[in-house]
Amino acid sequence: MKNILKSVNLKSFERKSSQRFIPEIDALRFFAIMPVMLVHFSGALLAQNKSFDRTIIDQENTFRHILLQGNFGVHLFFAISGFILTLPFLKKAKGSISLKKYFTRRLIRIEPPYIIAITIFLIVHLILQEKNFSFLLESYLASFFYVHNGWFDAASYILPVAWSLEIEVQFYLIMPILIFIVKFFDSPIWRAFIYLLLLLSSLYLDILPFEFLNDYMVFFLSGIIAADLYLNLKFNKSYIWDFIFLGCIITFFSTTNNPTRFICLIGVITSSFNVILLKKFLNAKLITVIGGMCYSLYLLHYPLFYLMTKVLGNKFNIGESFEWTYLIQASIFIPLGIMLMSIYFLLVEKPFMVLSQKMGKKNT
Secondary structure (H helix, E strand, O other), X not given: OHHHHHHOOHHHXXXXXXXXXXXXXXXXXXXXXXHHHHHHHXXXXXXXXXXXXXXXXXXXXXXXXXXXXXXXXXXXXXXXXXXXXXHHHHHXXXXXXXXXXXXXXXXXXXXXXXXXXXXXXXXXXHHHOOOOHHHHHHHHXXXXXXXXXXXXXXXXXXXXXXXXXXXXXHXXXXXXXXXXXXXXXXXXXXXXXXXXXXXXXXXXXXXOOOHHHHHHHHHHHHHHHHHHHHHHOOOOOOHHHHHHHHXXXXXXXXXXXXXXXXXXXXXXXXXXXXXXXXXXXXXXXXXXXXXXXXXXXXXXXXXXXXHHHHHXXXXXXXXXXHHHHXXXXXXXXXXXXXXXXXXXXXXXXXXXXXXXXXXHHOOO
16 A cells, blocks of 8 residues: 555645645545545445445444534534635735635635536436436526525535535635624734624524524634634644644534534644644645545545445445445445545646636735
């Protein structure tokens, strides 16, 4: 395995950003995407494998319940977005913020890979003829304009994981306004007041204009606060941060209590920059490369896993054991899937990533 990795030029898979590269953020992306892929592979396996009763396993199987916690990886993605999108805004004076550059970069960065992906999946659905054309077209258009959650009150049929991307886009739209309010007086007390108001809004009040963003703003907010701490407080690196990181990320994936998970996300992001024992792991090339490809992995993994398990999922059963069957198949298909999806990253996502980076360097 080591020889294979050495023969692959991982540098060509590194992400490009208009901001300074922070390896710990791509490591956190790894911690977000891997649990999501693990849980979605288990769902695909149960949907396609005729040896297991999904209803019984969903209700009674402890291993499946542990895997289901991987869905919280999406919330970690929200926190990372809160961090990376607000960081440059918090750095700059109010008058130097360019909304035109911000929205242009976002549009170039996320839109083409997304549109190409859902168009491919529309064609696949049309070929499979599982739904009529009018339904598929309506679902496609709703997904195209990021309104499927509200239009259908359900995740996209074309690409189910796109539900979270719609919420991300809502955050992209409202974030500059939030940061403008945060920087209005630009004092620690004022920022703390606004953060508290946003926290209460997400948990109890629902005052934001987007219904679904209200439910998840608590996670974006954790990233915003972590970005504020990153810029304005200097922490000494210590072994204590290693324990904080491990404790926070384990607790985050273990509990459903959102206030607790909000605090844990701040702890995860902040501690990742100050660990000692875990620093080598968080900066490992393979970890940051996989994390850096997370957008392509997120867009493609769900339908790819369903295709893999539909074609081969019944050929690698280990008796009647769901656990062993899952472990064997996941150890084969998930790495294979990552390699296949990395082609999409190189051919589709990265060129637009580079273009977005160039736009970020241009003066407006």
